[in-house]
Amino acid sequence: MAEENELVEALVQCQEDKVRSLVKDRIAAGVAAAEIVAECNCGMTELGERFGRGECFIPDLMVGGMIMKAVMADLGPMLEKQETVQFVETVVMGSVQHDVHDIGKDIVTMMLRGVGFDVIDLGVDAPPEKFVDAVRQHQPAVMGMSVLLTTCYKSVAATVDAVKQANLRNNLAVMVGGAAASNLLAENAGCDFYGKTAVDAVKFAGRVAGVR
Ligand code: B12
Structure with a gap:
């Protein structure tokens, strides 16, 4: 499997440790948080499609969701800390x-x-x-x-x-x-x-x- 699909596939397979380690590698390599989110999103979409085809079930979606939340906790500091302009809006x-x-x-x-x-x-x-x-x-x-x-x-x-x-x-x-x-x-x-x-x-x- 191509390296760029490994994260997507790990998410689809609900392999939490692998997902988080791949995310950490990307963070260390300086990949932008929005790009990592987009990759994870592909995994969640594929998980949803498998659910739609009856190939996985609600507990899989729940586990996928929990892994995604853990990823967000890892990405949080990056998502929340960009060049900040203090808006009043x-x-x-x-x-x-x-x-x-x-x-x-x-x-x-x-x-x-x-x-x-x-x-x-x-x-x-x-x-x-x-x-x-x-x-x-x-x-x-x-x-x-x-x-x-x-x-x-x-x-x-x-x-x-x-x-x-x-x-x-x-x-x-x-x-x-x-x-x-x-x-x-x-x-x-x-x-x-x-x-x-x-x-x-x-x-x-x-x-x-x-x-x-
Ligand atoms: C994980 C998941 C769950 C988890 C949710 C956990 C959680 N804490 O959110 C659980 C298990 C609870 C769940 C439940 C259900 N789910 Co669900 N779920 C998913 C799944 C696989 C991933 C969703 C996700 O988190 N994606 C990742 C995030 C990052 O993506 P996102 O939300 O789209 O957000 C991105 C953009 O869209 C955008 N964005 C989001 N919001 C906004 C707002 C604005 C203003 C803007 C500009 C942008 C923006 O920014 C994000 C990052 O770029 C999707 C599949 C899919 N294609 O989305 C199905 C999916 C949404 N679920 C589906 C279904 C059917 C259900 C259930 C009805 C199942 C059931 N029989 O009970 C229930 C409904 C519960 C309810 N009342 O809401 C269907 C919906 C089908 C449809 N056409 O309506 C999907 C599409 C799966 C499928 N293919 O069948 N689900």
Whole structure:
């Protein structure tokens, strides 16, 4: 197997020790954290595809998720420590209602904090009212939603609608991402931006804050 696929395959096979040792090698070799995250993401996507084909089961996804969290703990200092410009802007971030996937949302949160945003993390399964309350209280420049389940499309639309109903949509940039998100979802649900990766989230928030 080619060296660049070893990490992906180790993650798919849920080999925690091997994954962490390969990640440590990459960190030592100076590979950027975002690149390591992207490689791990390929492994998680492949794990999900195997689950979709009935080749592995929920416990495998859970173990994969736990390994990914351990990797994030190893990468944390790199994700959180970049050339920091202290922004004054706030971002409200959460996984939408009925969705408990949090790994991608946490990576986005860490990377935004890394470039100086104040991120209010609403956690997982966050109902529209929780987003509305946070936007009202913290007046963020950006609201970000993470969605991994296609069954949660309506949660994305309901969250944007609730924010509009509360008259909080003006001056708020809304972004959506996660494995189930797309440009089409963003458009249909009334979001301003769809981002494929955490780096896209950081670039969009930076543009909104007027720094990129
Ligand atoms: C691990 C995992 C789990 C774990 C989650 C652990 C955790 N703490 O998060 C557990 C076991 C809990 C789980 C449960 C379920 N899961 Co699951 N899971 C996965 C898996 C394999 C990996 C997800 C992951 O962490 N990826 C790695 C992270 C880094 O990627 P990411 O979240 O996409 O984030 C990146 C980008 O998308 C982006 N991003 C993320 N959020 C945002 C937000 C913004 C604003 C922006 C700009 C960018 C952005 O940045 C990140 C880094 O670049 C996926 C497969 C996949 N393709 O995603 C299935 C998957 C999402 N799960 C799936 C399913 C079906 C389920 C269950 C319904 C299974 C069941 N029968 O119970 C439950 C649902 C639970 C619920 N109510 O939410 C399906 C969804 C299918 C669909 N079309 O809806 C998938 C796609 C697997 C599959 N192919 O069938 N799951």
